[in-house]
Amino acid sequence: MQRPGSISPWRLLAPMLAIMAAVVGYPVVQTIALAFTDARLLGGLGSAHWVGLDNFIYALTDANFLSATAHTLYFAILSVGFETLFGVLVALLLNEKFRGRTVCRALLVLPWALPTIVNAIMWRLIYQPDFGVLNAVLTQTGVLSGYRGWLGDPDSAMNAVVLADVWKNYPLVALIVLAALQNAPADLYEAARLDGAGAFRRFQVVTWPVIAPPLLVAIVLRSIEALKVFDIVYVMTRGGPASATKTMSFFVYEESFRFLRVGSGASYALIVVLICMVLVTVYMRLLRHGQPA
């Protein structure tokens, strides 16, 4: 539509762009600059020296950072994988007609709305090694012979964090898929059924094409979030035990705010950003094609 009246859009955009430039644009540029220096948190920026690519070379040859990268990928693949699986299954379930369906759909919002920190605290309490309910239930039903420190054991800590993350975040996938399912053409199901298509074939031919595009958006969105994971790890394990749950964002945090090596921290941060940016690009393409902008 042609604009009634004539005013430059930039006058309307200016206040927002000014704020964004101050709190996003300028910081991003400065992070890039910092990554090439040996700046320290307390020395201020004045004492920083240009060190070229040293930080990046150090980061990419640092076994600890590489293992943090591996932990992050493990977390992202496992949690997004299960969130997708449970998201689709629960969406299909709640798309069926049954009594109490409306209540169940409302219930799906509960984990989504729970603040990440509260979710992390809740699962920390559930996993608590001495008095936690998980240990109590598993031993009292005879599944486990004794109490375990779920978050204290390097073998189980990351999986325990993943479970907590999946519980909170699969509803996002389920809600998106459920909304898509409601747009699925009912007469097509009927036609497929009359043609003698079995349940699996009906899913493949009728359901899947309807849910696949929004599902893809949800997966990309969740992957971006999972790759920058910090909050849940901070509260549940602080990166431990023995660095088993230390993720890339946690590494940036420690390098910058515990060891005060801001320049090096910035280079880690940029690596996180680059990995996320790949997915952000995919996401924007999906959105641009998905809706008539």
Place this chain on the structure above:
Amino acid sequence: MKRSRLASTLLYAAVLLFVLVTLAPVAWLLILSLSPPADLTAKPLRFIPSQIDLSHYRRLLDFGANTPGEAFLLGLRNSLGASVGATLVSMLVSIPAAWAFARYRRRAVTATLYVVLATYMTPAVALVLPLYFMLSALHLLNSVTGLIIVYCAILTPFTAWFIKSAFDALPDEIEQAAAMDGAGVFKTLLYVSLPLARAGIATAALFALLLAWDEFFFALLFTSNADAKTLTVTIADFAAGRATDFGLVAAAGLLTALPPVLIAFGLQKALISGLTTGGVKG
């Protein structure tokens, strides 16, 4: 189409499992918060409290020097201040911007819209160090004002994107009619578009509040004591360490979760449409 008996049974079994898995963790938090302290460390564990004990809630809502209540209530104050403040600032700047995004189809404007969206996805770690130096230079570390400023980095791209879709949904004719009556752009926006899009704008504001309320990373790094620590940081402090008061932590967690959960239940329909247009992220 009628279901067979077997299919029906399986369906209801699956529904039951879903309800159980969704409710059990939160129910356990509620039980912890209402149990007398002795129950929480009993072995074998008591699954049903021996009596309903409100002492954890009472301690949280009781304001005394150096008590958990003081930390919690000051955290509540700071969270409210930071969330409401950042939401107000974000709404103020993103309403005109969203309207420009919705009404001007120039290439540069659309490109800007996508830059804003990319900003929304930018990891906080990319901003945190310069923001730290910035707040430090402005003497705004450990202040609610400082949090309001940095929260705009998270809220503004979201509100701009969300409100744009609210304006997109308005019929063009009404604005054109206003323009023909000689109303300028600002008048049209203020008296015609804004009231018509008020439901969408209110929804954006509520989601922005949710985003700010949940924020943890910036608050953790930019605050250091009860002057500015938000609820998320305060309750994370409560939960840290081995010898924690489980009942108190559970009660604090539930109280912190209450406002967003209520908002989310109230906004269910808007939430789902927001999710499907990509405006709301996890």
